[in-house]
Amino acid sequence: MANAFEQVNEYVQIGADLIDLSDELRDVIRTSHREISVQVPVRRDDGSLLMVRGYRVQHNGARGPYKGGIRYHPSADLDEVRALASLMTWKTALLDIPFGGAKGGIAVDPLGMSRRELETMTRHFTDRICHLLGPYRDIPAPDVNTDAQTMAWMMDAYSAREGYTPAAVTGKPLDIGGAPGREAATGRGAVYVLAAACEHWGLDLGKQRVAIQGFGNVGSWMAMELAARDVKVVAVSDVNGGIHNAGGLDIEAVLSVVRAGGSVVDAAHADMISNDELLRLDCDVLVPAALGDVLTGDNADEVRASMVVEAANHPTTPEADKVLADRGVRVIPDVLANGGGVTGSYFEWSQNIQQFRWKESRFNEELHAKMIEAFNAVVTFAEAHDVSLRTAAFALAIERVARAETLRGYA
Numbered sequence: 451m452a453n454a455f456e457q458v459n460e461y462v463q464i465g466a467d468l469i470d471l472s473d474e475l476r477d478v479i480r481t482s483h484r485e486i487s488v489q490v491p492v493r494r495d496d497g498s499l500l501m502v503r504g505y506r507v508q509h510n511g512a513r514g515p516y517k518g519g520i521r522y523h524p525s526a527d528l529d530e531v532r533a534l535a536s537l538m539t540w541k542t543a544l545l546d547i548p549f550g551g552a553k554g555g556i557a558v559d560p561l562g563m564s565r566r567e568l569e570t571m572t573r574h575f576t577d578r579i580c581h582l583l584g585p586y587r588d589i590p591a592p593d594v595n596t597d598a599q600t601m602a603w604m605m606d607a608y609s610a611r612e613g614y615t616p617a618a619v620t621g622k623p624l625d626i627g628g629a630p631g632r633e634a635a636t637g638r639g640a641v642y643v644l645a646a647a648c649e650h651w652g653l654d655l656g657k658q659r660v661a662i663q664g665f666g667n668v669g670s671w672m673a674m675e676l677a678a679r680d681v682k683v684v685a686v687s688d689v690n691g692g693i694h695n696a697g698g699l700d701i702e703a704v705l706s707v708v709r710a711g712g713s714v715v716d717a718a719h720a721d722m723i724s725n726d727e728l729l730r731l732d733c734d735v736l737v738p739a740a741l742g743d744v745l746t747g748d749n750a751d752e753v754r755a756s757m758v759v760e761a762a763n764h765p766t767t768p769e770a771d772k773v774l775a776d777r778g779v780r781v782i783p784d785v786l787a788n789g790g791g792v793t794g795s796y797f798e799w800s801q802n803i804q805q806f807r808w809k810e811s812r813f814n815e816e817l818h819a820k821m822i823e824a825f826n827a828v829v830t831f832a833e834a835h836d837v838s839l840r841t842a843a844f845a846l847a848i849e850r851v852a853r854a855e856t857l858r859g860y861a
């Protein structure tokens with residue numbers, strides 16, 4: 451199988467073909483502006499030294515400062531981080547926010563690490579990439595296995611060198627410059643898009659049975675937002691497995707188990723299923739909200755949902771994408787579906803720079819407007835060119851980035 455970066459570049463190529471992009475501009479967007487790989491030493495609580503590798507890839511900065519999350523995961527190698535950085539370029543362009551695309555990662559399993567070890571690792575990683583960061587250079591945010599606390603440590607490590615700079619990082623805790631609404635923004639944004647999609651295709655959102663793979667920040671906020679709209683969430687899962695109830699899960703009950711430190715599989719009133727079974731479940735909307743490469747050539751023909759909402763980044767391989775398209779399954783691509791996160795980061799960054807705080811109601815209104823604007827642009831383009839939403843999203847985003855590269859004189 452092609453690696454994640456090659457796969458994302460397959461999508462880039464299809465989008466570039468549609469808009470007849472020049473070979474020169476293709477060369478510019480196919481690779482990253484800048485990549486760094488750093489050694490991150492962590493003194494463990496038992497006195498031993500753990501050496502891990504960290505990466506930051508700045509894929510494209512033509513439209514603004516590089517922007518993207520930091521993930522802690524054993525699979526975070528250079529190709530994966532490149533793929534995710536490239537997706538950020540297309541996501542920020544599609545949502546039309548003034549950022550480029552970047553991503554960072556540390557190849558580590560953080561689940562068995564103590565809070566002190568995580569803090570040390572985060573501070574050392576930040577020290578080693580600090581010269582590339584800044585509110586007008588590159589702005590990190592949370593991603594898989596990182597959260598507001600991680601961002602607080604990053605912001606503090608950056609500020610210790612440069613002076614107090616909350617706008618250097620987004621997804622921070624509210625007490626130190628975070629924005630009310632940012633934590634929920636990815637999940638909420640995905641529900642805004644799902645609601646718009648249902649309206650566009652004449653489907654009743656209230657009648658959709660939704661299965662969500664992953665119950666981290668994105669999956670859990672989506673579940674809450676759907677439950678608040680009386681939409682049935684029939685299955686959710688996490689690393690330990692999943693639960694299913696055809697009549698709809700009690701999301702509040704699942705959340706209280708998870709908030710107490712448990713797994714979704716500990717919640718009552720549901721049947722146990724595996725993550726694989728969840729992907730093949732009898733439902734209307736399937737939401738991969740965890741890791742990449744979960745819908746592949748091996749299982750795409752078994753997906754029973756009629757719509758896939760990609761809340762995770764790169765959950766669908768190009769091979770699976772073709773199978774789903776041939777079968778008439780509607781796929782709302784990651785660069786659109788989960789764009790609420792970075793859009794919320796843009797609002798947080800703007801508030802930090804202006805030193806003016808918005809109420810959460812304003813944040814959600816602006817988020818809704820941005821998501822609907824992007825959804826409408828993608829659907830209009832897709833229908834005009836008779837292509838998938840993914841191809842339309844990539845084509846629109848590539849057009850915008852290519853224009854910026856040309857205007858700035860690089861291609």
Ligand code: GLU
Pocket residue numbers: 517518519520589590591592593594620763788789791792793795
């Ligand atoms: N990690 C999120 C994403 O993949 C958010 C990135 C950001 O806010 O910079 O979109």
